[in-house]
Amino acid sequence: MHDFTQRFLFDDTDVRGELADLQGSYAEVLAKHPYPEPVAQLLGEMLTAASLLIGTLKFDGLLILQARSSGAVPLLMVECSSEREVRGIARYHAEQIPAGAGLRELMPEGVLAMTVDPAQGRRYQGIVALDGATLAQCLSNYFASSEQLPTRFWLNADGRRARGLLLQQLPADRLKDPEARAASWEHLITLADTLTAEELLGLDNETLLHRLYHQEAVRLFEPYPLHFRCSCSRERSANALTSLGQEDAQRLLEEQGGTVVVDCQFCNQRYVFDASDIAQLFAGGGIEGPSATRH
Template sequence: MTDNSIVISDPAFSRDNEVRPFAIEGMDVRGRAVRMGTTVHKILDAHKYPEPVARILGEVLTLAALLGSMMKFDGIVTIQTKSDGAVPMLVADYESTEGGKASLRGYASVDEDKLKQYGKNPSFHGLIGNKKGYMALTIDQGADMDRYQGIVDLKGETVAEVAREYFVNSEQTPTEIRLICGRDPVTGNWRSGGIMVQHLSRGEAGQERILERETEEEWNRAAILMHSVKTEELVDPSLDLDQLLYRLFNEDGVRVFDPMRVEMGCRCSREKLEQVLVTLSDDDIDHATVDGKISVNCQFCNTTYDFAPDEVRALGKEARS
């Protein structure tokens, strides 16, 4: 097995790689803030993506952390974009686990020829395209819960704008989001941050929820305050999320809730791949063998698993016996 991930660790007492839920006192407004350091760096650095591709995938990973942490039960949230652009597919996958922790993984497919056409600083739509593209949000909370999927067109100039449209059109929930991913100017490592606020507007069951007149002013205020956050504040390792939220909302009062820890994690394993390889015929094994071995690469973590052809044949005979 070849593992291409980089081993880096968080500084002592780091408040990176956390999602912090919060509420603005006296308003029907709830929100979440996230900041990631080593988690997002490990995911992006495992593939050595071109910088523009890494940035946009980092934003999708950050969005997945925000939305995944909203689940009331353990489960998996997957965000996927498909388009005709230089990055035809982006995938971010968030899985909540016990103890207030979650694992995150993601990858991007890249059309190198198209990417070269846009130069060093391609636009958002230069990367993801603007024809027949969509973003899908899938929530899977286990066999006992219905699987949910929502789809929205790739309208907007940023990942955050696309996500905002999703909530407005699919959930009828007034939502504002900021996302950022970039290189730390000191270490050169990838960092990301994000914040979102949502108005818990009231409405009758089965009807579109709308902002009540008396709460529209407070919602507008909350949205303006959220958008006042500086880009560097979202990723600043010396400014923890509690301090950031206090800066933004201290005049109205902000209440924070227990954070959720987000770590890089992949569900691939040698054992899972063996379950697939045992179904191969002898001809399939011969065609899959290169330089005396069968190599299978995980798109998420970029880990390569090597199998000897005789080993695969033996596994197949054992499974059929």
């Protein structure tokens, strides 16, 4: 299994962890657009972060990470479903991206929005400034400033593999004393901070956890598979046309020479609608497939 998340627990303290490994799904995302290396690395880190976070949430639905800035990368967006289906995209100005550029150079004055969109219930969104040196620092700052459980991230990607580690402090159970809880949390974080990019990208989970926490009682659970999947469809594209209204859709049809083309930015899939499709759509007949009048 090359794409998965894997949970672990510390038996003697109130801390859980999650590890994520993305290879095939990461490659699928990068294959859709010719990303410069720094952008590919940052996109890999965000894919990993979303994959880690989905394991901390108990809901059916979608987690969306969306970063915007005034710099060379104005948009970075990743989605991960509760079924661990991931997709992502970046918008960038290639001429403004130097080799080796990091988050601060790529996304100055950036803001990151984290949206939880459950299938049932209310949508929630939290926002944090991209004021850290890395995406992992920014996400850690978000949890430190919110009322949620203390959470820390370690993320790395190299254009071929994207890996991440998450630690999260749980409500008091095994350790009731506040000082003991704080000391245990800081101890585990300090050990994780010794992890190098080479180790995170190169070691399997068992070896990595043993290297960091061989003196701790750690339980590693079965992995959950991840995979790339785009949620676009002909039906969703038709719904987007419907939302324009019949008059605007007809005008668009005329402007584009008799066909309306809807492109998915995430996967480059193209959906084409001709005059018969548009008429059927607004007549209430729906769109089950491309019109038989088109070849």
